[in-house]
Amino acid sequence: MHTINEHAGAITRILVLLLLAGAISRADVLYNVTLNTGALPAGNYSLFFQLTDGSGTNDANNTVMLSNFGFAGGSALAPPQLYGGAAGDLSSSVTLIDNSFFNAIVQGFTPGSQFTYRLDLSTNVDAGGTPDVFAMSVLRANGVEIPTLDSSGANTLLTITIGSPLWIQTFSADPNAATSTGDFITMDAPVVTPVGPAAVPEPSSLLLLGSGLAGCVRLIRRKLNQ
Amino acid sequence: MNLMIRKLVVFFTAFLAVFLGAGALYAQSAACPAGSQLYVYTGKPLTQLWYDYNGGPDPNGKNPFKTINGYICVPVGRCRQFLTDVTQLVTDFSFSSGGYTVSKSSPDLTVAQTSFYLRCDADGNVSGWSLQAARGFPGTCNGVFGFGTMTMGGDCRGAPSGHCNFPYPNDSAEASKCDPDGKDTFIGGASPPLGDPGDWRTNVECADFLNGFVSLNVTGPTITAVFTPPGDLHVAANVCGVDHFNWQQTINYLPAPNSSITLPNPPGLMLTAPPRIFDPAPKGVIDYSQHYVQCRGKEWAVTSPAVDLSYPFYYSDAELSHMATADQLTFQDSPSDPCMSGNDPSGNPGIAHTEFTTWLVGVDQFGLPVSLPVLNSWDWLSTWNGSSGGAYGIKNLNLPDPGSGTGGTTVLSINGVPTRGTCASNTTASVTVKRGGYVYSIGTGRFTQTVTLTNTSAGTLNGPVSLVLDKLTNGVSLYNAGGVTYCTEPVGSAYLSEPGDLKSGQSVNFTLQFTDPTKTGISYTPRVLSGLGPQ
Numbered sequence: 162m163h164t165i166n167e168h169a170g171a172i173t174r175i176l177v178l179l180l181l182a183g184a185i186s187r188a189d190v191l192y193n194v195t196l197n198t199g200a201l202p203a204g205n206y207s208l209f210f211q212l213t214d215g216s217g218t219n220d221a222n223n224t225v226m227l228s229n230f231g232f233a234g235g236s237a238l239a240p241p242q243l244y245g246g247a248a249g250d251l252s253s254s255v256t257l258i259d260n261s262f263f264n265a266i267v268q269g270f271t272p273g274s275q276f277t278y279r280l281d282l283s284t285n286v287d288a289g290g291t292p293d294v295f296a297m298s299v300l301r302a303n304g305v306e307i308p309t310l311d312s313s314g315a316n317t318l319l320t321i322t323i324g325s326p327l328w329i330q331t332f333s334a335d336p337n338a339a340t341s342t343g344d345f346i347t348m349d350a351p352v353v354t355p356v357g358p359a360a361v362p363e364p365s366s367l368l369l370l371g372s373g374l375a376g377c378v379r380l381i382r383r384k385l386n387q
Numbered sequence: 388m389n390l391m392i393r394k395l396v397v398f399f400t401a402f403l404a405v406f407l408g409a410g411a412l413y414a415q416s417a418a419c420p421a422g423s424q425l426y427v428y429t430g431k432p433l434t435q436l437w438y439d440y441n442g443g444p445d446p447n448g449k450n451p452f453k454t455i456n457g458y459i460c461v462p463v464g465r466c467r468q469f470l471t472d473v474t475q476l477v478t479d480f481s482f483s484s485g486g487y488t489v490s491k492s493s494p495d496l497t498v499a500q501t502s503f504y505l506r507c508d509a510d511g512n513v514s515g516w517s518l519q520a521a522r523g524f525p526g527t528c529n530g531v532f533g534f535g536t537m538t539m540g541g542d543c544r545g546a547p548s549g550h551c552n553f554p555y556p557n558d559s560a561e562a563s564k565c566d567p568d569g570k571d572t573f574i575g576g577a578s579p580p581l582g583d584p585g586d587w588r589t590n591v592e593c594a595d596f597l598n599g600f601v602s603l604n605v606t607g608p609t610i611t612a613v614f615t616p617p618g619d620l621h622v623a624a625n626v627c628g629v630d631h632f633n634w635q636q637t638i639n640y641l642p643a644p645n646s647s648i649t650l651p652n653p654p655g656l657m658l659t660a661p662p663r664i665f666d667p668a669p670k671g672v673i674d675y676s677q678h679y680v681q682c683r684g685k686e687w688a689v690t691s692p693a694v695d696l697s698y699p700f701y702y703s704d705a706e707l708s709h710m711a712t713a714d715q716l717t718f719q720d721s722p723s724d725p726c727m728s729g730n731d732p733s734g735n736p737g738i739a740h741t742e743f744t745t746w747l748v749g750v751d752q753f754g755l756p757v758s759l760p761v762l763n764s765w766d767w768l769s770t771w772n773g774s775s776g777g778a779y780g781i782k783n784l785n786l787p788d789p790g791s792g793t794g795g796t797t798v799l800s801i802n803g804v805p806t807r808g809t810c811a812s813n814t815t816a817s818v819t820v821k822r823g824g825y826v827y828s829i830g831t832g833r834f835t836q837t838v839t840l841t842n843t844s845a846g847t848l849n850g851p852v853s854l855v856l857d858k859l860t861n862g863v864s865l866y867n868a869g870g871v872t873y874c875t876e877p878v879g880s881a882y883l884s885e886p887g888d889l890k891s892g893q894s895v896n897f898t899l900q901f902t903d904p905t906k907t908g909i910s911y912t913p914r915v916l917s918g919l920g921p922q
């Protein structure tokens with residue numbers, strides 16, 4: 162009985178450590194995003210990136226970092242409009258943290274042949290059943306989204322639902338829907354390419370996992386010595 | 388024959404003497420003071436009146452029962468004071484009682500007449516009451532016409548008298564308790580017409596004046612309710628311990644766009660609900676001046692009447708004086724808004740409609756609302772998009788302008804009981820609800836969310852399937868709602884519906900569009916309804 166108790170205690174400790182390690186892990190995902198903007202009619206547009214908090218508690222448990230912006234002949238137009246937990250601009254990098262319900266940046270740009278950027282996204286799932294969402298849209302100069310095939314009606318080109326599993330949706334412009342200025346736009350859906358490992362356990366997690374395993378080994382050795 | 392006639396004359400003389408000996412009865416028409424004892428009679432106007440505690444008929448015309456208004460209240464210590472200003476007649480009503488009752492529907496249907504008596508003690512206080520029934524036995528009592536009397540109720544009962552006994556208990560022991568010191572005096576008596584004994588009751592309660600005395604009527608865009616309590620409003624208010632009655636009304640659902648602007652002015656905000664608001668609102672409902680609203684494809688000029696400060700009641704004191712008589716209190720509303728759907732209100736009202744709850748309320752002497760022990764409340768909606776009295780207004784005392792619009796009003800429920808048939812079923816436990824995240828559109832100014840329902844039960848859920856959003860964050864509204872619940876609890880929650888059945892294992896997506904002007908967060912509790920019947 163004593164042995165069984167010892168084993169049970171050890172297993173419990175290991176499980177607790179593993180659970181703790183899992184709970185505090187921060188699995189980031191990295192993507193390169195490419196949007197072909199060459200077919201856009203001449204003029205100024207705006208890029209609209211948003212991160213909404215699904216929990217409604219402003220839990221700040223997810224961060225989106227946008228960097229390495231490339232306009233391929235185009236350029237960003239200053240200044241940006243920032244909402245909630247948004248910082249930065251398209252000339253350098255942008256950070257969105259869900260410490261408000263609505264966190265967004267809107268900044269004008271002149272399109273070149275394509276628009277590219279790197280997306281670094283944490284993937285913590287919100288409590289309460291409603292996930293955080295990252296989305297990207299392109300607006301006409303009058304501030305209205307280019308119509309896309311996004312069935313939700315939000316006219317996004319890219320929507321990433323930060324749930325389990327992560328859900329990435331891309332949409333092309335709707336060639337049959339008139340824009341707010343009366344013309345029709347054809348634009349492919351953005352291409353989202355993974356970069357590097359999908360999830361990187363943090364050192365603290367490894368430390369906890371290692372501690373648990375060490376305890377397990379020690380327990381087995383003690384048993385063998387007896 | 389002469390002998391027979393003489394016998395009858397003797398009998399009736401003796402019978403009358405019983406009543407004459409009862410003396411006078413004191414009552415008052417004003418509100419009964421606290422501590423007064425209240426007695427109520429319902430039936431035909433009383434015709435046989437007995438007065439003068441020294442015996443004899445009513446020589447001075449002071450018997451209060453001459454023009455009885457259905458209640459007799461005797462202030463403590465004023466048993467011998469004459470009161471003569473009772474004015475209202477009572478015709479036909481009845482109410483429950485914890486006391487003894489004699490009426491046409493009593494066990495003995497041959498009761499021909501009833502009389503009510505009060506007794507005064509030596510100090511001038513009411514020491515007791517009794518209710519006496521008289522019954523004729525034509526050809527059945529010892530072979531001749533007979534007549535008998537019996538004290539049926541009161542704080543003591545007496546022995547029967549007359550030629551034949553009544554089939555009621557004879558409690559001599561009780562009778563002996565009536566007046567142990569022998570100092571009581573019968574001070575009054577009254578009887579309704581012979582053959583129509585009426586309905587006598589004591590221990591009346593406020594509920595007796597509220598239960599079933601509000602009638603509802605819907606005619607096109609106009610809804611009318613009339614509160615006609617037994618006796619009159621004064622009696623009912625007296626019994627219920629309030630100064631008078633009024634109505635209260637809330638607007639439970641009022642989508643944008645609409646023609647109602649909140650104060651102050653300028654600029655004024657468009658009024659919307661939920662959350663439910665009083666009608667009229669604390670600072671009035673409508674802007675002082677003309678304003679404009681765009682809906683149904685055109686711009687409408689809305690010229691409002693003077694600001695309405697009836698809050699927290701539906702009617703101000705001035706309006707109430709026009710809506711109340713001595714006998715009844717009327718409620719009438721013809722809400723009109725050019726932005727409403729104009730749909731047939733008995734079918735699908737569409738999103739553009741207004742929902743209300745109206746109820747009867749007491750008002751105390753300080754002008755504050757007092758809840759009544761019996762609910763007289765109803766939920767209703769209006770789709771009317773015409774004008775009333777040449778104007779648009781949620782609280783509208785004018786009659787509709789014929790031909791100025793379409794739609795109308797309908798009652799959804801009375802005292803919480805739906806009037807439109809069986810409601811849709813709550814099948815929340817049979818589905819899983821998977822919510823997507825919120826995505827904002829700058830172009831529309833709305834957040835969208837996709838919600839997926841999956842039928843996890845073994846059976847099919849009959850369509851339409853509705854996703855109801857309970858406890859939606861204040862200030863947030865479901866832009867593309869198909870309506871709000873009015874048949875299932877909680878009412879007033881926005882919902883979306885998808886036609887068709889949902890088979891076992893099958894899923895259906897709902898795309899929700901929210902307006903959240905502050906962008907500070909959206910939350911709700913999902914509820915799923917399925918099947919035919921209103922949500």
